[in-house]
Amino acid sequence: DDIRKALQATDLMKLLEGHLGGPPAVAEHKFWKTQPVPQKEGDQETEGPIDEHKTPADVQQHPIALPAGFEWSVVDVKKDDEIDEVHNLLTENYVEDDDAMFRFRYSREFLLWALTPPGYYKEWHIGVRVQKTGKLVGFISGIPVELRVRNNTFMNAEINFLCVHKKLRSKRLAPVLIKEVTRRVNLENIWQAIYTAGVRIPTPFSTCRYYHRSLNPAKLVDIGFSPLRKGETIARLVRKYNPGEQTRTPGFREMVPVDVPQVAALLRRYLGRFDCAQMFNTDEDVEHWFISGMGTEVNGKRDNQVVWAYVVEDPTTNLITDVVSFYTLPSTIMQHPKHDCLNAAYMFYYASDVVFAPGASSDDAFTHDLKTQNLLDRRLNALVTDLLVMAKKHEFDVVNALTLLDNNMFLDEQMFGRGDGALVHYLYNWSTAPIDGGLSTTSQRKSSGVGVVML
Numbered sequence: 001d002d003i004r005k006a007l008q009a010t011d012l013m014k015l016l017e018g019h020l021g022g023p024p025a026v027a028e029h030k031f032w033k034t035q036p037v038p039q040k041e042g043d044q045e046t047e048g049p050i051d052e053h054k055t056p057a058d059v060q061q062h063p064i065a066l067p068a069g070f071e072w073s074v075v076d077v078k079k080d081d082e083i084d085e086v087h088n089l090l091t092e093n094y095v096e097d098d099d100a101m102f103r104f105r106y107s108r109e110f111l112l113w114a115l116t117p118p119g120y121y122k123e124w125h126i127g128v129r130v131q132k133t134g135k136l137v138g139f140i141s142g143i144p145v146e147l148r149v150r151n152n153t154f155m156n157a158e159i160n161f162l163c164v165h166k167k168l169r170s171k172r173l174a175p176v177l178i179k180e181v182t183r184r185v186n187l188e189n190i191w192q193a194i195y196t197a198g199v200r201i202p203t204p205f206s207t208c209r210y211y212h213r214s215l216n217p218a219k220l221v222d223i224g225f226s227p228l229r230k231g232e233t234i235a236r237l238v239r240k241y242n243p244g245e246q247t248r249t250p251g252f253r254e255m256v257p258v259d260v261p262q263v264a265a266l267l268r269r270y271l272g273r274f275d276c277a278q279m280f281n282t283d284e285d286v287e288h289w290f291i292s293g294m295g296t297e298v299n300g301k302r303d304n305q306v307v308w309a310y311v312v313e314d315p316t317t318n319l320i321t322d323v324v325s326f327y328t329l330p331s332t333i334m335q336h337p338k339h340d341c342l343n344a345a346y347m348f349y350y351a352s353d354v355v356f357a358p359g360a361s362s363d364d365a366f367t368h369d370l371k372t373q374n375l376l377d378r379r380l381n382a383l384v385t386d387l388l389v390m391a392k393k394h395e396f397d398v399v400n401a402l403t404l405l406d407n408n409m410f411l412d413e414q415m416f417g418r419g420d421g422a423l424v425h426y427l428y429n430w431s432t433a434p435i436d437g438g439l440s441t442t443s444q445r446k447s448s449g450v451g452v453v454m455l
């Protein structure tokens with residue numbers, strides 16, 4: 001059955017079944033074929049909702065039925081013991097790489113930060129428990145996020161942390177969790193969602209690839225994350241990937257709360273250039289995603305920081321011209337005698353005002369203006385060089401980035417290596433023509449169409 005499943009997605013299966021006259025080769029998607037998502041590529045040419053118009057009164061008022069022996073449970077993520085339960089479930093059962101070497105290890109502080117932005121709904125933190133023991137065995141979450149997709153702006157649920165305990169896999173529990181979160185989102189009169197996955201289901205609007213910038217090559221080679229190519233030595237890799245001790249952009253410093261209004265304005269304007277982008281409508285959003293994630297200092301030491309944000313303050317005007325940030329998401333290294341944790345930083349949002357400088361093109365025409373593109377290319381490379389210095393200082397082993405935003409302008413130059421993984425982006429109940437996830441533009445150092453970073 002497993003082999004069949006693994007094969008199902010492949011051309012080999014198509015061939016075999018063609019020969020043997022078996023069932024249709026394409027996965028059947030018993031669940032997804034009932035959902036308001038584009039069913040296949042080519043179904044996405046018109047922009048807009050897929051379902052008929054509904055109101056919360058049309059929505060089932062009681063929870064979706066669970067199999068016998070399980071019960072729904074709203075997880076109060078602000079309670080230590082309950083966020084612990086989610087953290088433990090995910091630490092043991094969440095996303096692994098294809099070779100089962102690494103598994104995401106979101107910290108409690110990270111989960112709290114990710115699940116409680118301004119306007120969050122407690123009821124969208126949904127657990128499934130074993131009735132008898134109370135053990136948490138399933139989870140799914142949503143947070144409200146306003147998105148612009150091309151010319152339309154609308155509220156979405158950003159769905160994340162879908163997880164079913166390993167012992168309960170392949171029992172069709174995931175569709176039940178998805179239907180329940182959909183119901184609760186709909187009750188708030190929200191009808192669209194955005195989500196990402198490593199898997200391909202009907203039907204992505206964009207696909208991005210992961211890139212990895214080594215900061216600790218000795219460890220990365222040791223744990224099998226990076227290869228040691230023939231003729232290469234660790235000493236040489238250490239020299240090659242050493243980002244140095246000092247940042248070099250004049251005015252580069254850590255972001256502080258008073259920067260929020262300027263950073264928010266800059267970010268909104270910058271993200272306006274992408275086909276699909278998070279709105280960051282209020283300064284509170286920016287305060288949450290950038291400042292609150294930096295943690296609080298106790299006795300000169302900041303524990304449990306989840307996001308690192310830096311700005312460039314122009315030394316002459318004192319205006320904020322740039323912002324750049326990353327978040328921490330470690331992975332458990334499974335079955336390694338020496339190391340059990342990969343300290344990975346992930347590129348988060350950034351913005352630069354060079355694209356709006358006098359003489360630069362208008363926001364829309366940006367991608368076609370070579371001069372502006374070169375300006376941005378230079379500035380982003382300088383910012384990311386400094387970001388790498390800071391990430392190394394904070395003892396990260398690797399910085400990961402996707403091909404979204406303008407990342408293709410710096411990935412090669414900053415020595416990010418192409419990874420195996422892809423991140424596939426989906427919208428629920430919204431059809432839009434495919435958006436460039438930067439797959440084809442890495443070598444061209446151009447902007448992608450994706451201006452939303454999912455955690």
Ligand code: MYA
Binds near residue numbers: 157171181192195
């Ligand atoms: S992505 C991260 C997902 N989590 C993991 O990968 C952690 C490790 N894996 C697991 O915990 C389980 O394998 C999961 C599936 C729970 C993923 N997105 O219960 P099943 C479909 C969407 O027998 P299991 C993230 O968190 C699959 O195609 N659908 O399978 C974003 C099949 O349907 P169909 C998925 O392996 C989540 C059905 O489920 C995914 O035991 C966004 C099989 O169910 C997936 N990642 O459990 C969710 N994986 O037959 C959608 C499998 O039709 C949100 N499936 O192909 C949609 C918007 C909702 C809100 C709308 C509001 C308006």
